[in-house]
Amino acid sequence: MVDYSCYLVTDSSLVHHSRNLVDTVQQAVDAGVTIVQLREKELETGAFIELARKLLEITKKANIPLLINDRVDVALAVDADGVHIGQDDMPLSIARRLLGNGKIIGVTAATIEEAKVAVENGADYIGIGACFGTSTKKLKKIPMGPRGVLEILEALPANAKAVTIGGINSSNAERVIRHSHGSDGRKLEGVAVVSDIVAAENVPEKVAELKQAIARGFINTVPASIYPDELKLKVAQVFDKLRATSPLVHHITNFVVMNDTANATLALGGSPIMAQNIEEVHELGKFVGSLLLNIGTLNNEFVTGMVGAGKAANKNRTPIILDPVGAGASSLRKSTMKLLTDSLDIGIVKGNAGEISCLAGTGEVEMRGVDSVGGTNDGASMVTRTSKLEKSVIAMTGVVDYVSDGHRTYSIHNGHEYLGKITGSGCMATTAIACYAADDLLVAAIAGLASMGVAAEYAAKRSDVNGPNTFKAALIDELHNLTAEKLLQSLKLQKC
Ligand SMILES: Cc1ncc(COP(=O)(O)OP(=O)(O)O)c(N)n1
Ligand SMILES: Cc1nc(C(=O)O)sc1CCOP(=O)(O)O
Numbered sequence: 001m002v003d004y005s006c007y008l009v010t011d012s013s014l015v016h017h018s019r020n021l022v023d024t025v026q027q028a029v030d031a032g033v034t035i036v037q038l039r040e041k042e043l044e045t046g047a048f049i050e051l052a053r054k055l056l057e058i059t060k061k062a063n064i065p066l067l068i069n070d071r072v073d074v075a076l077a078v079d080a081d082g083v084h085i086g087q088d089d090m091p092l093s094i095a096r097r098l099l100g101n102g103k104i105i106g107v108t109a110a111t112i113e114e115a116k117v118a119v120e121n122g123a124d125y126i127g128i129g130a131c132f133g134t135s136t137k138k139l140k141k142i143p144m145g146p147r148g149v150l151e152i153l154e155a156l157p158a159n160a161k162a163v164t165i166g167g168i169n170s171s172n173a174e175r176v177i178r179h180s181h182g183s184d185g186r187k188l189e190g191v192a193v194v195s196d197i198v199a200a201e202n203v204p205e206k207v208a209e210l211k212q213a214i215a216r217g218f219i220n221t222v223p224a225s226i227y228p229d230e231l232k233l234k235v236a237q238v239f240d241k242l243r244a245t246s247p248l249v250h251h252i253t254n255f256v257v258m259n260d261t262a263n264a265t266l267a268l269g270g271s272p273i274m275a276q277n278i279e280e281v282h283e284l285g286k287f288v289g290s291l292l293l294n295i296g297t298l299n300n301e302f303v304t305g306m307v308g309a310g311k312a313a314n315k316n317r318t319p320i321i322l323d324p325v326g327a328g329a330s331s332l333r334k335s336t337m338k339l340l341t342d343s344l345d346i347g348i349v350k351g352n353a354g355e356i357s358c359l360a361g362t363g364e365v366e367m368r369g370v371d372s373v374g375g376t377n378d379g380a381s382m383v384t385r386t387s388k389l390e391k392s393v394i395a396m397t398g399v400v401d402y403v404s405d406g407h408r409t410y411s412i413h414n415g416h417e418y419l420g421k422i423t424g425s426g427c428m429a430t431t432a433i434a435c436y437a438a439d440d441l442l443v444a445a446i447a448g449l450a451s452m453g454v455a456a457e458y459a460a461k462r463s464d465v466n467g468p469n470t471f472k473a474a475l476i477d478e479l480h481n482l483t484a485e486k487l488l489q490s491l492k493l494q495k496c
Contacts, residue, residue, distance in 0.1 A: 002035065002065060002104060002124070002125075003034035003035065003064070003190075004034065004035055004125060004161065004163050004189035004190040005034050005189065005190035005191075005211075005214050005218075006032065006033045006034045006035075006190060006191070006193075006207065006210055006211050006214055007033070007034065007035045007036075007037070007163050007190050007191065007192040007193065008025070008028050008029075008033040008035070008036045008037070008192075008193060008194075008197055008198075009036075009037045009039050009069070009084075009165065009192050009193065009194045010024075010025065010036065010037065010038050010039050010040070010055075010194070010198060011039060011040075011041075011136060011194050011195070011198055012040060012043075012198075013041075013042070014136065014194065014195050014198045014199045015198050015199070016198070016199055016200060016201055016203075018201070019203075021051070021198070022051070022054050022055065022058070024197075024198055024203055025055050025058055025059075026058050027203040027204055027207075028197055028203050028207050029058050029059060029062045029064065030062075030204065031203060031204040031206075031207035031208055031211075032207055032208070032211055033064070033197070033207055034064055034190070035064055035065050035066075035067070036055060036058075036059050036064065036065070036066050036067070037066075037067040037068070037069055037084050037106075037192070038051065038052055038055055038066065038067070038068050038069060038074075038080075039069035039070075039084075039194070040069070045071075045073070045074065048071060048074050049074055049077050049078060052066070052068060052074055052075075052077075052078040052080060053078050056078055056079075056080060059081075065081035065082065065104060066080050066081055067080060067081060067082045067083055067084050067104060067106065068080050068082075068083050068084070069083070069084050070083070070084070070085060070086065070089050070090075071083070072085075072090055072094075072095050072098055072099065075099065075103070076098065076099070080103075081103065081104055082099065082103040082104030082105055082106070082124070083095060083099065083103070083104075083105055083106070084105075084106040084107075084108070084127060085105065085106070085107055085108070086107075086108040087107075087108060087109075087110075087114060092105060092107055092118060092121045092122065092123060093121060096121075096122055104124045104125070105122070105123055105124055106123060106124060106125045106126070106127050106163075107123040107125075107126055107127065108126075108127045108129060108165075109126045109127070109128055109152065110128075110129065110130070110140075110141050110144070111152070112151065112152050112155040115128065115152050115155065115156055115160075115162070116155060116156065119156055119157060119160045124161065125160075125161040125162060125163060125189065126152075126156070126160065126161070126162040126163075127162070127163055127164070127165050127192060128144075128149050128152050128153070128162050128163070128164045128165070128188075129144075129164060129165040129166040129192075130143045130144070130165065130166025130167065131143060131144065131145065131146065131148075131149055131164045131165065131166045131167060131168060131176060132145070132166050132167025132168070132172065132342070132343055133166070133167050134166045134167040134194075134195070135195070136194045136195050137166075139166070143166055143167065143342070145338070145341075145342030145343075146175065146176050146179035146180065146342065147179070147342070147389070149164045149176070149179070149180055149188070150179060150180050150182060153180055153182060153186060153187075153188065154182045154183070154184075154186070158184065158186055161189045162188055162189060163188060163189055163190045163191055163192045164176060164180070164188055164191055164192070165191070165192035165193075165194075167343075168191040168192065168193050168196065169193070169196035169210075170196060170206065170209035170210045170212075170213050170315070171213070171311055171314040171315040171345075172213075172311075172314060172343070172344075172345065173191050173193075173210055173213040173214050173217060174213040174214070174216045174217040174345065175217070175314070175344075175345035175391070176188070176191055176217065177190075177191065177214055177217025177218055178216075178217045178220075178391050179391050181220055181391075183388075187218070187220075190214065191210075191214060193210065196210065197210070222407055223405065223407050223408060223442075225407075225408055225495075226408065227495065228410065228493040228494060228495055231410065231443070231446060231493060232487070232488055232491050232493055233488075234440075234443045234447075235443065235446060235447045235450055235487055235488075235491060235493075236484035236485075236487055236488050237484075238436050238439045238443055238444065238447050239269075239436075239447060239451070239482070239483075239484045239487055240484050241438075241439070242268065242269045242270065242435055242436055243269040245289075245438070246269055246270060246271050247270055247271065247288075247289030247290065247435065247438055248270070248271045248272075248273055248287055248288045248289050249265050249270045249271065249272055249273070249288065249289060249290050249292060249431065249434045249435055250273050250275065250281075250284055250285070250288040250290070250291045250292065250309065251265075251272060251273065251274045251275075251292045251294070251431070251434075252274075252275070252276040252281075252291075252292070252293050252294065252302060252305050252306050252309060253274065253292060253293075253294035253296065253323075253427065254294050254295070254296025254297035254325065254427070255297050256296060256297060256423060256424065256427075257294075257296065257423065257424035257427040257428070258274055260424045260427070260428060260472070260476075261424065261427050261428055261430075261431040262274060263476050264428040264431050264432065264475075264476060264479055265431050265434075265435060267476045267477070267479035267480040268431075268432055268435050268451060268479045268480075268482070269435065270289075270431075270434070270435035272431075273288065275305075276301060276302050276305035276306070276309075277301065277305060278301075278304050278305050278308045278309075281305055281308050281309035281312060282308065282309075282312045284309075285309060285312035285313055285316055285318065286316065288313075288318060289318070289437065289438045290318060290319045290320070290321060290434045290435075290437035290438065291309055291310065291313040291318055291319070291320045291321070291434075292320075292321045292323070292430060292431060292434040293306045293309075293310065293320060293321070293322045293323070293340060294322075294323040294325055294427055294430065295322075295323070295324055295325050295326075295327070295333055295336050295337060295340075296323070296325035296326065296427065298332060298333065298336055303336055303339070306340060307339070307340070307343060307344070310340065310343070310344035311343075311344065313344075314344060314345045319347035319348070319437040319438070319441060319444075320344055320345065320346050320347050320348075321346075321347060321348045321349075321350065321430055321433055321434045321437055322337075322340060322341070322346045322348070322349045322350070322392075323349075323350050323351065323426070323427060323430040324337040324340075324349065324351050324355045324358070324359060325351075325355070325426070325427070326355070327351065327354075327355045327358040327359060328354050328355065328357070328358035328363065334358060337358070337359065341359070341390060341392075346390070346392045347392060347393060347437065347441045348392060348393040348394075348395060348433055348437065348441050348444065348445050349386075349390065349392050349393075349394055349395070350394075350395040350396075350397065350426075350429060350430045350433055350445070350448075351394075351395075351396060351397070351426075352396065352397055352398060352426060353376045353379065353382070353396060353398055356382060356383065356386055356394060356396045357376070357382065359386055359390065359394075360382065360385060360386040360389060360390075364376060364382070379396055379398065379400060379402040379411070380402055380404070380409050380411065380496035382396065382402070383395075383396050383402040383403065383404040383409060384404045384406060384409045384496075386404075387404040387405055387406035388406040391406070393405045393441045393442055393444075393445050395429075395433060395445040395446075395448070395449055397426055397429055397449065399415075400412070400413055401414075401415070401449045401453065402496070403442065403445045403446050403449065404442075404496075405441070405442045408442060408495075409495075409496040410446060410493055410494065410495055410496060411493075411494045411496055412446065412449050412450055412453060412491070412492065412493055413492035413493075413494065414449075414450060414453025414454050414456070414457060414490065414491060414492055415452070415453040415456050415457070416456040416457055416459070416460040416471075418456065418459075418460055418465075418467075418468055418471040419452070419456050421467075421468040421471075422468045422469075422471065422472045422475075425452070425456075425475075428452060428475075429448060429449055429452045430448070431448075432447075432448035432449070432451045432452050432479070433445050433447075433448030433449065434448070435448065436448050436451075446493065447487075450487055450491045450493070451479065451482055451487070452479075453491075454482065454486060454487055454490045454491060455475055455478040455479045455481075455482055456471075456475055456478070457490060458478040458481065458482075458486070458490075459471055459474035459475045459477070459478040460474075462474050462478075
């Protein structure tokens with residue numbers, strides 16, 4: 001059985017200046033890559049064969065396969081373990097005739113049709129790409145993201161094997177593999193990586209990081225169900241922990257709500273930092289407990305900062321909470337949401353019904369500006385479906401709030417109509433979720449929405465509240481006055 005899980009594809013033009021390609025492959029193999037493909041675009045045949053012989057010596061000692069990119073003649077000359085061919089290379093049937101059945105043949109596919117034809121014609125595995133953008137190769141098509149990879153995978157027979165390639169690195173490999181877990185239990189065999197390994201300063205460290213990320217991606221545990229009373233106790237526990245630890249919540253958020261969300265973070269017990277400049281997000285990333293991305297008022301600086309901070313957060317395993325404000329309202333917002341969900345591992349997405357339906361791609365709930373027009377008749381199934389699709393916890397706000405991790409779905413029946421009469425209450429709910437995100441993400445999403453809902457009920461009851469404006473001030477006060485006991489007493493939580 002071939003192990004495709006950590007697949008190194010070479011490119012000597014990208015090798016770090018401190019080594020040559022042979023050293024790089026030796027180090028990567030020693031660190032545990034499971035298969036190597038020699039991919040050289042500029043080498044003459046003689047030099048290609050010489051290099052292939054050197055790499056074959058390394059891979060044979062480690063008992064892993066060496067494949068040759070495009071060049072069936074070189075594979076035959078050195079008796080390599082097989083080839084990887086693209087759509088414009090030698091046809092699969094001829095390559096098979098020349099190499100015989102004992103050799104591995106991989107074929108690149110960018111569409112369902114290409115993948116199906118390759119499998120029908122006997123490809124041993126499919127290289128699905130490009131998953132993400134890459135500077136290693138000029139791409140002919142827009143990257144398909146993890147969702148596009150899953151669509152191709154699910155169209156193939158259950159026993160077909162596939163890896164994905166294009167922009168894979170140690171900070172997104174876990175998400176890419178996890179995202180490929182299909183409804184029928186199938187998944188990718190692994191990920192193929194060029195620059196993240198060959199250009200790395202420290203190859204063994206990089207391969208170790210990648211292997212850990214890949215291993216995490218393959219873990220497919222179905223979480224145990226939790227009864228609402230047990231969950232309420234967990235909410236009370238995480239509230240006490242929040243007050244004791246005061247985690248730093250990094251916001252890249254819109255300027256309409258920035259001040260209110262910073263105050264809501266402080267009132268609930270977290271510590272806010274608002275920073276979007278790419279020059280500082282990496283430095284800050286080392287210290288924050290969670291990263292909140294809110295697309296409410298977009299410009300290029302915000303988007304660059306979000307992607308940069310998001311990648312750093314994924315690398316540091318810091319949870320990301322996304323608020324796709326008004327995602328269905330314009331193409332810019334929709335494409336930004338797609339960019340973020342495709343390129344980052346998002347822990348929790350919080351949105352109203354319109355935003356969540358836009359994320360799911362169903363458009364079943366319309367948007368007017370940043371607001372949903374109406375709701376959905378079946379919020380529970382909408383969040384469960386979207387969570388399964390996105391592999392993120394989904395928190396959907398409305399008259400009733402719904403939270404799901406794809407396996408467990410709950411509804412929260414707290415709040416007050418004034419929440420819909422002030423700007424930024426949805427963004428504050430996302431902030432509340434981010435304050436709890438150091439813990440289990442399902443619990444965090446419920447605790448955040450519960451805190452907002454219960455604080456809103458206490459605020460609306462106050463004698464000094466006469467309308468939306470006084471309510472907003474009272475809401476910040478009541479987030480500050482919240483206690484674990486109040487949450488336990490007032491939280492109305494149901495299992496769906
Ligand atoms: C594992 C894997 N998947 C896809 C490719 C791309 O191959 P190809 O289409 O032949 O393009 P080039 O590599 O020749 O640029 C690959 N090499 N490996
Ligand atoms: C060789 C290759 N094939 C692709 C495809 O889409 O078929 S993308 C790609 C380059 C992948 O390089 P990196 O890991 O550095 O992003």
